Amino acid sequence: MMRTLVYALGGLLLGGIIHVVVVLLVPDFANRDAWTSMGRFGTDGDFHLLPMSEPGTEPLPYLDPDMAFAVCRFSLAERPIRIHAALPAEFWSAAIYDRRGRSVYSLNDRSAGEGGFDMVLATSVQMARMRENPVDALETTIVIELPVDRGFVLLRSFVADPTLLPETEAALAAARCSDPVPATRTSAAAPTAAGGGGN
Amino acid sequence: MRHPFRFLVDLTVGLAIACLVGFGSAALVLDRDRPFGAVTAGAWSAWPASGSPDADPYTKAMQARSGEVPLGAGEGLIFIAEADDAGTPLSGRCSYRIVGQTPAARLWTLTAYDAEGHLMDNAVRRTSFHSREILREADGRFVIAIGPEAEPGNWLPVATGGSFRLLLRLYDTPVGSGSDVRDLVMPRIERGECR
Structure with missing residues (x-):
């Protein structure tokens, strides 16, 4: 009897360890997490407009039905990327998430300034390289050093009234997610450099 | 042996x-519910750290399972209510009144979800109210009627026989980043008649 008790006690301890391991491993095995769900809206590297949240058709759980959303899954594996959007003069915000859906950076229309935002995402290695060989982008845009090399951006824009929806959706759909960072200062005079962003 | x-x-x-x-x-x-890091004011709870990389492992596991995308710190803060001010769980069979005002925020929205976290279909096609469209009293306070029966003024329909939850999303708010979470003024949730 005593021995069985000892084994039962050991089982309890092992159970505690299993509990911790399960909780820590759930994010690695989740197949309905935000990143995976976003894959079905379209190719990586582009913004995709999400349908408005309506009863029965919610593109992602717990999205605000008063907001229009666009998402983009990005990768910094090859090069830094430039993300920019021109957005209506209403509340909007953008948040950058890592692969696990944690917000590593966010901003809203007040903190970014009127009309939209323009930012460059880079890993710390790419960041160091850009500092050595400065590009124009570093002076005019927000440059964000990310601790990860892939993640997603969620862009939300307030739709105060359904009549404003087309304008908002057009602005979100025109947002660019994976543009190359504008050329370096030395080659900025080349005519090709100006055409990159389309603005 | x-x-x-x-x-x-x-x-x-x-x-x-x-x-x-x-x-x-x-x-x-x-x-x-997420066990750690809740900020509670009246019937409302928020998890200011839930979206950040330093969220606790339980919050991270729950978010991975549900697939929801948390609000970034620079975007706003979400308050959730699952019970009225008396502590009774919100039921789709009862009517409620949300009375008072919200903490400072440039914009807020109030949305009702059923127990599974889905929006509820209804005849008037309303699933939420936002701060710009709400009818207010002269002193800036507001009353939102919530329940299955249509009511004059701000009426947020709820169409479920089971429980439901309310999400108050505060956008561009100092709440959460600041320190004064204790004396937050949140709207009250008063229960009316039940069927």
Whole structure:
């Protein structure tokens, strides 16, 4: 009897360890997490407009039905990327998430300034390289050093009234997610450099 | 050793307890509310750190399972209510009144979800109210009627026989980043008649 008790006690301890391991491993095995769900809206590297949240058709759980959303899954594996959007003069915000859906950076229309935002995402290695060989982008845009090399951006824009929806959706759909960072200062005079962003 | 299988029996008992306790407790905890880091004001709770990389492992596991995308710190803060001010769970059979005002925010929206976290279909096609469209009293306070029966003024329909939850999303708000979470003025949730 005593021995069985000892084994039962050991089982309890092992159970505690299993509990911790399960909780820590759930994010690695989740197949309905935000990143995976976003894959079905379209190719990586582009913004995709999400349908408005309506009863029965919610593109992602717990999205605000008063907001229009666009998402983009990005990768910094090859090069830094430039993300920019021109957005209506209403509340909007953008948040950058890592692969696990944690917000590593966010901003809203007040903190970014009127009309939209323009930012460059880079890993710390790419960041160091850009500092050595400065590009124009570093002076005019927000440059964000990310601790990860892939993640997603969620862009939300307030739709105060359904009549404003087309304008908002057009602005979100025109947002660019994976543009190359504008050329370096030395080659900025080349005519090709100006055409990159389309603005 | 009196019994030849004694060791095997003990080992099986031990492992069975380990699995039951380990997996069972993990499943139980992850199906409930986030256990840590809640800021509570009246019937409302928020988890300011839930979107950040320093969220606790339980919050991270729950978010991975549900697939929801948390609000970034620079975007706003979400308050959730699952019970009225008296602590009774919100029920789709009852009517409620949300009375008062919200903490400072440039914009807020109030949305009702059923127990599974889905929006509820209704005849007037309204699933939420936002701060720009709400009808207010002269002093800036507002009353939102919530329930299955249509009411004059701000009426947020709820169409479920079970429980439901309310999400108050504060956009561009100092709440959460600041320190004064204790004296937050949140709207009251008063229960009316039940069927």
